[in-house]
Amino acid sequence: MMAGGLFSQLSVLGSSLALVFGLFVLWRRSLGAYVSAFAWQSGVVAGVAAMVAHFSGDHALYLVAALVFGIKAIAIPRLLTVMGRRFGGDRESHPYVNTEASVLSAAVLVLVAYSVTRPVVALSQLPTRGAIPLAMGLTFVSLFVVISRKKALTQIIGFLMLENSIALLAVLCTYGIPLIVEIGVFLDALMGFLVMQVFVYRIHETFESLDVEQLRHLKH
Secondary structure (H helix, E strand, O other): OHHHHHHHHHHHHHHHHHHHHHHHHHHOOOHHHHHHHHHHHHHHHHHHHHHHHHHHOOOHHHHHHHHHHHHHHHHHHHHHHHHHHHOOOOOOOOOOOOHHHHHHHHHHHHHHHHHHHHHHHHHOOOOOHHHHHHHHHHHHHHHHHHHHOOEHHHHHHHHHHHHHHHHHHHHHHHOOOOHHHHHHHHHHHHHHHHHHHHHHHHHHHHHOOOEHHHHHHOOO
C-alpha cells in the first residue's frame, strides 16, 4: 500500500514537471530556452515510463524509456540547436498571442483538462489516475503552442511536446503500452520531425526567415 501511494505521488510529480516545461515555452521567447524545456520534458517523460515499468513489472517499458531519453532528450534537441544556429536562432518576438494572454489561456486549458478527464479519473482504479488530467493539460497546452506561435522551429517543438504528452497519457492511462505500439508512434514522430525539418529549410531558403506568416505572400 505504501509503495502504491509513493508511485501515485511520483506519477503526479512527473506529470506536473512535464506540464511546467510545456508552460515554459509560452513564457520564454528564445529558441535555446524552448529546446532546453523540450529536452528536460522528454527526460521527465522517460523517467515516468521507467517508473511505470518498475512498479508494473512491464520490463518492455524500460526500452521505451531509453528510446524517449536517447531520441527526444538528446538527439532531437541537438538537431534543433544546429538548426537554430544555422538560421540565426530566431526569437518569438511577436507571437500571435502575447505572453500574458498565453499563460492565462494555458491555465484555462489545464482547468478544461481536469473537467474533461474527471469521469475517467473517477472510474479508473490505476495508481496513475491522479496524473491523467496533468497529461491531458499538457496535450492542450502543446496544441496551443503550435497554433499561437509564428516561428516554424517553435511550432516543431510544440508538435514534439504534443507527442510527449500523448506518450505520457498512454503510459498513465494503460499502465504500460505494448512496445510495438510505442515504436510505431516513435517512427511517426520521427518522420513528422524530418518532414518539418525539410519544411523549415524551404521556408528559410525562400524568405530568409522562419516566420510562417510569410507563407501568406506566396502567389497561387
